Each structure stands twice: as C-alpha cells, then as structure tokens.
Amino acid sequence: MIAFLVLIGIVAVYGQDLTDGHHHHHSCIHNNQQQLKATQVITSVIADMEKDGDGIVEQTEVKTEFVTKYDKDMSGDVSEDEFVKQWHQRYHDEHDFAGYLFHHFDANDDLKLTDSDVVALEKGLDTDGDGRVSVAEFQTYLTNLYTNCVPSHGN
Known part of the structure; x- marks a missing residue:
C-alpha cells in the first residue's frame, strides 16, 4: 500500500502542469484497434521488455525495447512520431493514446x-527504493497511465 501511495505521489509530481512552452494534447482514453484491454497490452509490453524473466x-531492457527498436531513423533518440507509429503497430493502441504515453x-x-529518459523513469x-524497478x-505505472487519466508533461 505504501508503494502504491508513493507511486501516486510520483505520478502527481510528474503529471503537473509544467508550462515550458510545449503543449501536448493527447487523449488519455485507451482505445485499441483490436479491442485489446489495457491489461492485455500491459502484459505484452512487459513480456517484450523483460526478456530474462x-x-x-x-x-538495458527498457532502452532496447523503447529506444533502440523504435529509433527507425537511427538518430540515437526516438521522436514522438517514431514512438507513436511503433507503439501503434506493435500494441494496436490508437495514435492519440500512444502520443499520451x-x-x-x-x-x-x-x-x-x-537513455536519459530511461534513467529518469527508473528513478x-x-x-x-531498492535501486531496481520490479515488474510489479x-x-x-503502466496500469495507472492506462486507467487513470493523468495529464502529461506540459499540458
């Protein structure tokens, strides 16, 4: 329960309105072209990422899954467009929801x-506080994003 409360606090901090000039208006309502439920998508994401069980x-698992595999132009980072296309192709979530993610x-x-985003997410x-991110x-974190509409940075 304490871990859940800490997570909610973290999400509240990261979800605050940071008025830095970037405005992202994406739907946080989960829609999936194949009618997959959020739990099904989350299970697939974790299975794709956590290869060693x-x-x-x-x-390294997060970097491989979301930076290396999604970096189609080989620029060393993943643009929103690259991410949205890859997430949609792999997990079938609507483009707008993938942008929210x-x-x-x-x-x-x-x-x-x-890589710096991966490090920040891990923290x-x-x-x-054990220095690692468990599957749980x-x-x-993903369940919260899928089921609780949390404004993204800059909204």
Missing part, C-alpha cells in the same frame, strides 16, 4: 526518448 525491468515516457519533456518508478512497479 528475473522480475526486474533493467535499464510518449509524453509520460519523455521524462525531461524534450520531445524525444533517449521515478523505483517506489520501494512497472506494471503499476
């Missing part, structure tokens, strides 16, 4: 996903 979502993963709100998601911590 140790119950820990390592930075992108802005939550873009921890520093620079409109691209990089924010490690709710028990990552799943709680």
Whole structure:
C-alpha cells in the first residue's frame, strides 16, 4: 500500500502542469484497434521488455525495447512520431493514446526518448527504493497511465 501511495505521489509530481512552452494534447482514453484491454497490452509490453524473466525491468531492457527498436531513423533518440507509429503497430493502441504515453515516457519533456529518459523513469518508478524497478512497479505505472487519466508533461 505504501508503494502504491508513493507511486501516486510520483505520478502527481510528474503529471503537473509544467508550462515550458510545449503543449501536448493527447487523449488519455485507451482505445485499441483490436479491442485489446489495457491489461492485455500491459502484459505484452512487459513480456517484450523483460526478456530474462528475473522480475526486474533493467535499464538495458527498457532502452532496447523503447529506444533502440523504435529509433527507425537511427538518430540515437526516438521522436514522438517514431514512438507513436511503433507503439501503434506493435500494441494496436490508437495514435492519440500512444502520443499520451510518449509524453509520460519523455521524462525531461524534450520531445524525444533517449537513455536519459530511461534513467529518469527508473528513478521515478523505483517506489520501494531498492535501486531496481520490479515488474510489479512497472506494471503499476503502466496500469495507472492506462486507467487513470493523468495529464502529461506540459499540458
């Protein structure tokens, strides 16, 4: 319960209105072209990321899944457009919802996903303070994004 409360606090801080000139208006209502439920998508995301089955979502696993695989132009970072297209293709969530997710993963709100975003996410998601992000911590984070409309950075 304490971990959940800490996570809610983190989401509240990261979800605050940061008026830095970036305005992202994406729907946080989950729509999926194949009528997949949020839990089904989240299960797929975790299965794609957590390959070694140790119950820990390592930075390298997140980087491989969301930075390396999604960086189609090989620029070293992932633009919103790249992310939305890849997320939609893989998980079938509507483009607008995928954009909403992108802005939550873009921890520093620079409109691209990089290794530094992965590091920042890890720090924010490690709710028990053990220096690692468990599958349960990552799943709680995604579940919150899918089921509770949390404004993204800059809204």
